[in-house]
Amino acid sequence: MRVLFAITPGTSTFLPLVPLAWALRTAGHEVRVASQPGFADAITRAGLTAVPVGRDLDMVRLLRGYGVTDEQLEQARAGLSPPFDVVDDPAHATWERMLGGYADAVDGYRAENLPMIAGLVEFARRWRPDLVIWEPFSYAGAIAARAVGAAHARQLWCLDVFGLAREHFLRLKAQQPPQERADPLADWLGGYARKYGFPYGEDLATGHFTIHQLPASLSDQADGLHYLRMRYVPHVGVATVPRWLRTPPARPRVALTLGFAADGFSGGFAIGVQEALDHLADLDVEVVATIPDAQRARLRRVPANARLVPFVPLDALVPTCAAVIDHGGDGTVLTTALHGVPQLAVGHHFNEPIMARKLAAQGGALQMRPAEATGPAIREAVQRLLTDPGLRAGAERLRAEMHRLPTPNDLVPELEALTEKHRSS
Template structure:
């Protein structure tokens, strides 16, 4: 079958999609990755076939000119997804306004540059299955235009699907004339443009592929989920020689991810303060710091090794603990190797994932406002000295590895594609 992936130009999201793309490719299926033109080299660097569609855009360009706007984007102000974990927060007016902001300030500028080109390519190539991340609504639009089966491929917690379920319940309880739905209206307009009608599957897919174990995830009861192992892909990677040998002292990694410096204005913790405090411990610290953050440092403790990048799937298995920002890719990678984690979340699904991890017992959570060097040092000492964290991290690893691999999921995708594929509603060729 023909499988079309599509993603907004966000590298960390793309990296989470690569293992399944390769699983489908090695199973003999044709795979294409549609993206904005400037993002094509990121796709081809992963050995996949890119299809540049539409034009380039940078949704953070304007926000970078406005510090308040940049902070709003970072914390997800006015988005409806903060209701996902706590249904008591789901109230009609805030959610309605949140969806308006999400569509107008996020989904439209992120997706509009791609939609026409993606639909044009999909009509030419006729995919059987379209796989899209939860922010790339150009995917279900193209699938609807061509009658392809389509599914969301989650990159983290399903705050999108659960929040949508809360909103639909509130909507159903509203009077008949007061059921505005900005997301459905936007997607429905495109569906009609391309000869179809809106269905709720355009918001959440015919089904959803979830890369996290149940203990770290939230779900909407109304949706169909397929679970799959999170298999880390870190991009082009070289394993340095110092990773070949067992460390002489407990190794602790510090990584705050790519997004903080690629899209925003830096880390939410003081790297100097943290390194100074960790320098007091009899450990080896491996810190992957972006150049901009490293330039802020005045000194480096003797027990610290600073690098711009180390492939986390090679580093994590050598560690006794990992300190990170609770980004899904980082947290999922460390979980796969049974290593205790200290999460310092900031926004979006990071706080939820950090709480889930701590509740599982595989690590500790520390709010970013209280993440001083001393607090981080004390938390690391607990992770190293209390055996229960290692035991629970091993349990989380076992739960992860018990899920189907991307390769094992392929036959199920074939079945669901045959069930949901309908063919084009109209042939415009």
Template structure:
């Protein structure tokens, strides 16, 4: 079959899609990845075939969401960022406290400030390519609704590939529960494309015919009435090489510290006091490996003797050598660490990170504290606990077993073939 994959130009989201794309290719299927022109090189660097569509639009420059915010206010979702309503914090709130008005206002804000910015430049070109190429299945990043529009316009089945907890499906579930015949900004916006391209709109434009979930069972956050297909997260971070120092076992317990690619690639600054964290860990008998880009390293006043600072190192090579990992709560780092059975300290900041970090702690595989309240002494105490209390290693081992029990991308391909045939409208 022919499979079209699409995402707005967010590198971390695309990297998560690459292993499934290759699983489909190695199973003999044709795969194309449609993206904005400026993002095509990222696709081809992964060995996949890119289809440039539409015009270039830098979402981060347009919305400027966090670059100039004080550290304590840096969050993308809900009432944690004053004046920036979002429906996507619904999964963290008591359903009794949710109102149609709140969710409507959140959708209106997100549509104008995020979804239109990342989708409108792509829709026409994506629909044109889909109608010419005629894919059997379209797989789209869960906010790249242009993929759903293109699928319906050409009659293909389509699915969301989640980038974390399904905050989008849960928000939609609550909104439909409260809607009661009132205005629906998201359906009205997407419905305008249905009218333009001649198909009947439906909820699949928001949540797909089915959804691919890369999280292991203890970390899943899903809507109740949607069809989910579990697929094992497979780490891919782009071109990388293993440094010589990493080939030698550490003489002391090694602890990794990483705050993810998004913060460094978009120059938004750390939500934690990096100097404070390094200082707080300086007197521990550990080898601290911190992935800090050169531009951020230049801002540091000092580097502790027990710390090794590197711009980047491939996680599948670093994590197995570690006794603990400190990170931002991003899905890629969290699940990679889980798959190697290493205890974790999560310092979440954005969207689903706090909820996933809470689930991580509930599974007994680590500890969590919000990045905006993570003081040096608190982080030091948490790291000490991870290294000395056996229960965290035991919890991490249980989570590892759960993570590795999820079907690998190659094992999921037959299920995708079945669902594509069932949901195709051609």
């Protein structure tokens, strides 16, 4: 069958899709990955076939054009904003709050997807995919799938805050008088449904089914949605294992990794790197910190027990570690969990704070809010990660749970069956 992946540009949202794309290719299916032209190089570096559609759009530059300030960007990065913060706190599930939140969210979806929609539909009409897989921000994929009668699925790279928020919203919408049941997302997607000649359905918002890469202990599911669990397979793009990493460490190794995008996009790191390094300096450990060169230049000193590198493949580093300090990002959390390593998660962006709490509740990790992550608190947490057998046991339980999930290759036959079920003749 022919499988089309649709993504808006973003390394952190694209890389989690690559293993499934390759599983489909090695099973003999034709695979294409469509995105804006400027993202084609990132797709081809993953060994996949890129389909440039539409035109390029710089979202940060667009927001600047609308007069969005640094302070507003920082507020938007501090955890979940409406309507998705209902997942963090059900008390936020009020009609007025969620309606306003969806109106703002749709403005962003419209700006991100508009450059791609026409070109993606045109390509789909010529190539005729059987299945379209789209990441949660890329509604253009759902529109193109329905325009040609293809089955389509969301592939999540995070908690399903989108499906869960939609579930709350639809419940509240049904409680409103008929004349007041506004729905910004359905109105926006419904306009494209009319344009391309098909009826609106909720699958445009949430897919015919959803591919979920988080184990059940770390994620909730929306009622009424069809989820396929899949084991997370780390993929970081072009990477080389350095020589120093091939030798077992002489002392317990602690990784400090705060996200390759955090320093440049999501309001900076969640903790003070200098303070953390200073308070770990007297422990009998080797600290490996993945710090961009620009951040390293701002450090006043580097302790003798610290190795600073701008990048190292996380799936090669983590197996050599006794503990990991991270930002609660999905890829970092899942890579660490795959190897049964206890972690300290300090999250502040999007679903990271929720992920950190779920990790701690599962039993294999500690979590802190950024304001709590002082040098002494981080030092104490690392000592616990290295010595608490309960944390090690919890991390091993999470590892075992993840390894029970089907791999991308295992999932292919089910995708074939669901494609046959949902595509139009």
